[in-house]
Amino acid sequence: MPIEEGAMANTNHYDIIIIGTGAGGGTLAYRLAPSGKKILLLERGGFVPREKDNWESRAVNVEGKYNTKEIWRDKDGKELHPHTNYYVGGNTKFYGAALFRLRKEDFGEIRHYDGVSPAWPISYEDLEAYYAQAENLYHVHGNRGEDPTEAWASGPYPHPAVSHEPRIQHLHEDFARLGCKPFHVPLGIMLKEGDPRSKCIRCATCDGYPCLVNAKSDAHTCAVEPALDHPNVTLLTDALVSRLETSASGREVTAVHVKRNGVEERYSADIVAVSAGAINSAALLLRSVNEKHPNGLRQ
């Protein structure tokens, strides 16, 4: 049967399009995948290659092998080299795996020397249950109650704190003796101390380096891969979203313009979630100007 033009167009229509596969987009995909909805994940980068350089400090820190070569400009037009990485999993492929909850006070108004940090429209209590879920998903290791500034939690960390290196343990004890309250940083790594089958081998790298053995709890490993096990989830890599198009009324995103391997493509969805990171999400909405949104989709 000949394929009608309409049917062709429909193959590019999804229930949900998620732009970005990092902490926000990857986790969202994980959560929505079991719904059975037709989901498209768009990632501007590819997979971090698994190679020995993953753990080479020269390649990672000196040569910046995995950093974007993009140059941004500050408000005065001065060049800025962003320390950011475009890959499946986003910057979580390179983070130090520290997974703190915000403090309860962070959600309220806080006065500083320089001004007032405004209150959030939601409270810590609104998020607590989700923090607990996220800590499970990202295998967070920690000891609840050690950190005197942490907010209440509905349960313990899913895994015990990562033991200190001997020198750090020494410092820990010295500080405690002085009356300080040192605590173990909550870490998202797949470490089972004393278990020879532990995925994490406690190598000498971590913060700033991609994990060669996929034992760091990054959005790619913990969220995107399990999401892709669902047949209703599709991932396109090397797919940079250039702009969002709205209906004439401006009330609805009707198309997502993508540049994939140099070719312009067009996708649409009932719902579009932008998870491109703090800078790039804003940039995408700003460059999606049209008649109804002369300042971009931001307003």
Next chain:
Amino acid sequence: MDFGNDPKNSALDVNCKAHEVDNLYVVDGSIFVSSAAVNPAQTGTKAAANYRLTLSAGETATVRLRFSNQGCRASSCKTMPAADPFTAARRSFNTIRIGAIWRCFTNTSTATTARGLAPAIKQAGPALWLNCYNNVENNNETRFFNRRHPGCNRVAGRM
């Protein structure tokens, strides 16, 4: 791109949907209304070692820090008053010399506000990191500095 109830000062509603577009959500760090007290944000995680060490190629040095509530009290030391380099820098927009520890990890050698020092504390190591946390609770700016006093090998720090 904050989320909030008022379209006048936020782009997104409390469910992170664009106020003005019915099928557009933003789900990432850009919705944050303010930065947090914890890594990798700024509040309460400030530290700078106002301490400069010049090393020639191949040379190594050990920096010993001592944390104290007061300035240096060693009798051999003409005590420098405990100063707050951040406040001074904010007022004068002079640059702060920051310590060897930070320098090791970044190519940036100057900072004009405490804001720029967030990565420093993250990278400076658990000792500083942990210490700073002890003062987060009071919600005042946690101040920390250390300074090598002339004629005195002691490094004083204050939080």
